[in-house]
Amino acid sequence: MVNRNPPLTAADMVLPAAHLPVGSYAMAVKADGLMFLSGHGSFEASTPTHIGKLGATLTTEEGIEAARAVALGLLATIVDQTGDLSRVAQVIKLVVFVNSTPDFTEQHRVANGATDLLIEVLGSAGRCSRSAVGVASLPLGFAVEIEAVVRLV
Amino acid sequence: MVNRNPPLTAADMVLPAAHLPVGSYAMAVKADGLMFLSGHGSFEASTPTHIGKLGATLTTEEGIEAARAVALGLLATIVDQTGDLSRVAQVIKLVVFVNSTPDFTEQHRVANGATDLLIEVLGSAGRCSRSAVGVASLPLGFAVEIEAVVRLV
Amino acid sequence: MVNRNPPLTAADMVLPAAHLPVGSYAMAVKADGLMFLSGHGSFEASTPTHIGKLGATLTTEEGIEAARAVALGLLATIVDQTGDLSRVAQVIKLVVFVNSTPDFTEQHRVANGATDLLIEVLGSAGRCSRSAVGVASLPLGFAVEIEAVVRLV
DSSP, X not given: OOOOSSSOOGGGSOOOOOOOOSSSSOSEEEETTEEEEEEEOOEETTEEOSBSOBTTTBOHHHHHHHHHHHHHHHHHHHHHHHSSGGGXXXXXXXXXXXXXXXXXXXXXXXXXXXXXHHHHHHGGGGOOEEEEEXXXXXXXXXXXXXXXXXXXX | OOOOSSSOOGGGSOOXXXXXXXXXXXXXXXXXXXXXXXXXXXXXXXXXXXXXXXXXXXXXXXXHHHHHHHHHHHHHHHHHXXXXXXXXXXXXXXXXXXXXXXXXXXXHXXXXXXXXXXXXXXGGGGOOEEEEXXXXXXXXXXXXXXXXXXXXX | OOOOSSSOOGGGSOOOOOOOOSSSSOSEEEXXXXXXXXXXXXXXXXXXXXXXXXXXXXXXXXXXXXXXXHHXXXXXXXXXXXXXXXXXXXXXXXXXXXXXXXXXXXHHHHHHHHHHHXXXXXXXXXXXXXXXXXXXXXXXXXXXXXXXXXXXX
């Protein structure tokens, strides 16, 4: 068994194709050493996946899966923009928007689906700051939308 | 026909008066070369405009108009703070908060009202990263609130 | 009467214990001179406080108290991470997520509970840019969640 740090590389994972914008914007914009990534939804072969609302049509476990899928999409965008995950010095910040009913209160558990994946892939460079909030609704009916700030080497 | 890049300047547009804070904060704060702009609503002569909720009292087209109005207010704040839009090197990031019912799913179309305007005015410097989410409600009943990060020259 | 600038120091206040993460993330991550703080809720001795929804179970005044409690937690994290509030050159940005019914429209008044406290404690270094929005629900049922970007000396 090999001890890896970071434990995974892009080559170990099946990343989805990089998300295309669904409007007049860019998926990521750099400012000095930081890259600001747009809010990402979950797509598979250009088709939206993980549609629904936590507290109504989706369980917390399904929300966790949705957040993990979105995080894979964020990694795909980073690879698309920089060529390689090795350019990531540190994930600085995520905002995890969870499509929620007014009484759903486990957004932090849903968000772990994204941050667990980032730590699994990037090691300590994936341990970021994070907000997790419940929103009324999301574009295309996504269960989870996530934006990110990443520091590049 | 003259090819302009950026296609418009502040002088070509009727910008609203710069938005005043509605509480104990500043409309924009700089950090190194970045300017962080507060969440802006839509005002005309200090009166809130574009009040309502997408999916209930407003159509998507009306939401697009609201987002465009808010983007004009962001430009007004930039001019107020820096004197001129020529100081904008790049709009880095918008978060577009859309006052939405639980089943409205066109926040990305609403947000185009803002990003189309920024690209129209600033050219490629207006093509930013972006999140668009549906929130339960907004201050003063605004249909759209937008915050921004801008890189200055 | 002594004129103080900043008017208070950490020693003058009873700050809560620094908030622990409620998932796989860090409470704050630095990038160059900026510190990005995670979304904070309100805790007292590790127990969540200020639970409820504006427009339903809580009044605006109670929301203001909640926002003040969260801001004390943000200061506690800054002290925990840097040793002292004197490292704060400027609070750059807050996003104040207010747990709201669809018709509550005083998120800006609720957010003043946080920004008034920061200005009281830090003087002009506490006058930040800010967004205040109404979200459908929050982790653990918090009334208010706040994230921050702070510039350090």
